[in-house]
Each structure stands twice: as C-alpha cells, then as structure tokens.
Amino acid sequence: MCATGWASELLAVGPGRYGERVSIATLDLDLDLFSGPFDLLLTLILREEVDLMELQLADVVLAYLDYLETRGDLDLETATEFIVLIAALLELKSRLMLSTEDEEELLDIEPAQAAEELLERMLEARRYRAAAGHLGELLQAEEGVRFREAPLPANLRKTIAQPTDGSQNPEILGQALGRLLAMPPAISLRHIGLPRVTVSERLAHLRGLLRRGRFSFDEAVGGADRMTVAVTLFALLELYKRGEATWEQEESFGEIAVHASAVQAPGYPEAVAG
Amino acid sequence: MSESLQRTVEALLFLASDPLSEQELAEATECSAAEIEAALQALAGQYAEGRRGIRLRELGGGWTLASDPAAEDAARRLFSRRRVATLTPAQAETLAIVAYLQPISRPEITRIRGVSADSAAATLLERGLIEEAGRSQFGAVLYRTSTQFLKLFGLRTLQELPDAARWDPTPEEQAKLRERLLRAGEARAGSGAPAD
Numbered sequence: 410m411c412a413t414g415w416a417s418e419l420l421a422v423g424p425g426r427y428g429e430r431v432s433i434a435t436l437d438l439d440l441d442l443f444s445g446p447f448d449l450l451l452t453l454i455l456r457e458e459v460d461l462m463e464l465q466l467a468d469v470v471l472a473y474l475d476y477l478e479t480r481g482d483l484d485l486e487t488a489t490e491f492i493v494l495i496a497a498l499l500e501l502k503s504r505l506m507l508s509t510e511d512e513e514e515l516l517d518i519e520p521a522q523a524a525e526e527l528l529e530r531m532l533e534a535r536r537y538r539a540a541a542g543h544l545g546e547l548l549q550a551e552e553g554v555r556f557r558e559a560p561l562p563a564n565l566r567k568t569i570a571q572p573t574d575g576s577q578n579p580e581i582l583g584q585a586l587g588r589l590l591a592m593p594p595a596i597s598l599r600h601i602g603l604p605r606v607t608v609s610e611r612l613a614h615l616r617g618l619l620r621r622g623r624f625s626f627d628e629a630v631g632g633a634d635r636m637t638v639a640v641t642l643f644a645l646l647e648l649y650k651r652g653e654a655t656w657e658q659e660e661s662f663g664e665i666a667v668h669a670s671a672v673q674a675p676g677y678p679e680a681v682a683g
Numbered sequence: 684m685s686e687s688l689q690r691t692v693e694a695l696l697f698l699a700s701d702p703l704s705e706q707e708l709a710e711a712t713e714c715s716a717a718e719i720e721a722a723l724q725a726l727a728g729q730y731a732e733g734r735r736g737i738r739l740r741e742l743g744g745g746w747t748l749a750s751d752p753a754a755e756d757a758a759r760r761l762f763s764r765r766r767v768a769t770l771t772p773a774q775a776e777t778l779a780i781v782a783y784l785q786p787i788s789r790p791e792i793t794r795i796r797g798v799s800a801d802s803a804a805a806t807l808l809e810r811g812l813i814e815e816a817g818r819s820q821f822g823a824v825l826y827r828t829s830t831q832f833l834k835l836f837g838l839r840t841l842q843e844l845p846d847a848a849r850w851d852p853t854p855e856e857q858a859k860l861r862e863r864l865l866r867a868g869e870a871r872a873g874s875g876a877p878a879d
Contacts, residue, residue: 524864531860532851533795539850540783541775547836548770553752554740556834557700 433491436476440468451494461502470495606637611644619654619669626656626665688714689722696726701830702745743833744840777803778812781826783847786816788823 434448442464443450450469453459473491477483618624626645630638645667648654656667691712696703709719723739723746730739732751740749750758770778777800780792792800804826807813812835816827828841838844852860 521865524861528857528861528864530795530797532857534797535852536847536850537779537783537795538776540779540844540847541772543845543850544779544782544836545770545775547838551835551837553750553755553758554738554837555750555755555758556747557697 433473433487433494436473436491438469438472440465440472447494451498454498461498462505464502466495466498466502469498606640608640608644608647611637611641612647615641615644615648615654615667619648619667623666623668626667629667685718685721685725688712688718689725692719692722693726696739696746696748699747702741702743702747702834704745707745740837741839742837743830747834771803773798773800773803774806776800778807778828778832781807781813782828782832782841782844785827785841786825788819788821788825790823792826 434446436447438445438447438450443453443459447469450459454461454464473495477488615629618629626641629645630641633641645654645656649656649670652670654667655670656665658665692708695708695711705716705719705723708714708723709716712719714722727739729735730737730748732738736751736754737748738751740747742749773796776796777792780795780800781787781804784791784795789800789804792804804813808815808826811829811831813826813832814829816825819825832838833840851857
C-alpha cells in the first residue's frame, strides 16, 4: 500500500495547523461508519483503523454543507481547508481503488538504466541539433536564389474550364432569386391548439370570485389546463401586489385560501368596490 | 525536333512555379524520357552558371528555373523582402527532426528536443517548409517536409541529406559522457533519495 506518503501529506495540511481558529477539525460528523469530529476521522483513516474504501466521502461533504448552513457564513479559510482535505481524501481513495503495480515498476529504474536512457535522449537531441546546423548551412548556400512564385495564368490551369461569356442564362439566376423573394405560405398551427388565456382575463375572473368572498385557488382553476393555472397564479400575484387580495395555506401542498386583503392599497379602491 | 523540344521544355519550365519532373515533361510534350533528358541536358548547358541571369536547377524531385544569386541585391531592392527569413535555432532543430524522421508528430518532436516545438512547428507550417501528412495511430497530426523545403535548401531529394549518425559523438566520447552521467546520478542518490 502506498498510503504512507499520503499520510504524511494529509497530516501536514490536517488538523492543528490553524491553531486556535475555528477549524474544520471540529466539524462533527454522524456517518454510518463513524461518528465524531472530523480530525478524529482523519487520524483513524491514516492509522487505517477506518477503511477509506468503506467510507462514503459524499456523506462527509453533505455533513460539511449542513454545517455551513447552520453557521450561516462562509469562512473562506475553513472552506479552503476543507476542500484541500476532502480532495486529498478523494485522491487517496482513488489511488487505493486503482492497482498501483504499474507505478512501482516505473519508479524502480536502476540508476545505470536511467543514465543510459538519458544518454540516449541526449545523443538523439544532439544529433538533430547538428543536423539543424547542416540545414542552416544549406540554406546559407542557397542565399540569393529565387524561384518563380507567380501562379499559372488562369487560362493555362488544369481546372474546370471557365464558362465563356454569354453561355449562362440570366433567367436561371432571376428564377432562383424570385423563389427567394416570394413569401412562403403561412404554416398552419391549428393542430397545435395553443390555449390562449391572458392575465387580464384571469384578473377579471379572480376579482369576480373575490366579490363573493373567500375562495380556494383550486376553485378558481377548477378543471383548467396547466397554462390557465399558471396564468391564474400570475393574476393572483398581481392582485397581491396591488393589495387587493392575500391568501393562506395551512400546510404544504394544502388548499390555498384566497380572500380580499384587509388593507386596501391606495389607488385601487374601485377594484373591490362592487 | 530536338531544338524545338528544348524550346518547349524551356517554356513549360518558365510557366510552372513548381519543379517539373521528367515524367511530367515527357507526358506534356508527348516525348520519350530519353528525349526529355537530352533536352534538359542541353538546356542545363545553356543555363550554366555565369551565362544567364536564370539557372536551371534540379530540385525537389524535378527541374525548375531559379534566379542567379548575383541578381539577389537588385531583386531585394525590387521586392523589398528577403527571399526567406533565416530560421531560429528552434525552427532549424524542428525542421531537422521532421526532415530526418518524417512523418513525425509534434509530441515526438517535443520528446526529442526536450522542449516544446509547437510554436516552431506552427511557423514552419506557415512558411510552407513542412506540411501535414495524416495522423498517427494516436490521432496526433504527422508532419513531413514539403517540396518548398527541398527547393529552398537546394536539395533534389531527401536522400541528399547526409546520414544523421555522422554527427554522433565517437564511442570514446559517448563512454565519457555516460560515465559523467552515472557519477552525477550517484552523487544525487547519495545525498537525498529515500531509502525505500
């Protein structure tokens, strides 16, 4: 296991480094596998008394997010500390999950072999640096030689022959343009059957209901399609904004009881006068 | 016949901006390869150094007309531009690696040079000295030298490049280098490497 190197690294950034400051170390965790402060969890992981493979790191993150929420403010230093630690744990865990044999093979090069490979590369680089010098000499020797750079005259090129003058019919161009200029027939949208309902329609509807007294939102939209429900909600918000109506809801997803607002907003007295 | 063929070949060389191979000339003139060769030899004599302002050169897999370097000063005044800007060391090294090991990808060039070759390769590509030549099995773009490269460096074919091994150090020098490397490696290992 290659965890030893990581252990020292984790300890270096781990608990205690920030002294008396409120540290992430005191973050209390209550996970399936472990219950206690964060720094104890780290210590246990490093001593391999808690199996990192079994630990759900996502739960640690969630616990931290809860902790953030209860604290109410985001201390950047603590947040950074947490991110560093959780990232190190994630990397350590991913390394544990992967086989480490290949890596060890790579690291086990004898000094002699390493030197041999380095020498090989140095010689190769040196060979082509010398070759580059030779190319430079060649270029120098050709100094002052110029070649024709002009393209072949158009009529001598091996391309498709240019059409001769007058060989094209301008009417074809005109027809092509004419098709583009014509308005295409309007596309029929009848089959879509878009329900059309306006906020002002629903406003009138709600005001009508308000005049009769209290009503529930479900009554107001009874049997209506989703679009109407949405527009009715907009209308209701509009009424609230104008101070004409307000509502109560006893419980989540429960009935919404709408009634006229006790305090009338100035400027709209006539709205509920009838 | 032979005189008129010479004139025709001369005209074709004048019109073409790329080197023309003997086969291309033979096909265009509907003559045999031997006749073309004879005509080119005769033309080469007429355009021999010191006779005209133009020279007939065999370059880049074909024959082409080029200016006599004696005209370069005047040409530079006329065109107010160097015929080809000199290459930086990085560009020259990259070009050498492509010339000898083509087709080759940028990562390989980088590995050999030990430093990135991206900018040098881009410049060489822009100047038309190297060109793309498909992709490696890993999807990296491969590069090769262009006809323009052969023209500018006065080469008939890539085979005219000398064997790169001629610049390798002698076995004695290599042995000395190896010894120095090993000693440097041991010095480092002794000073600070972990025991495991």
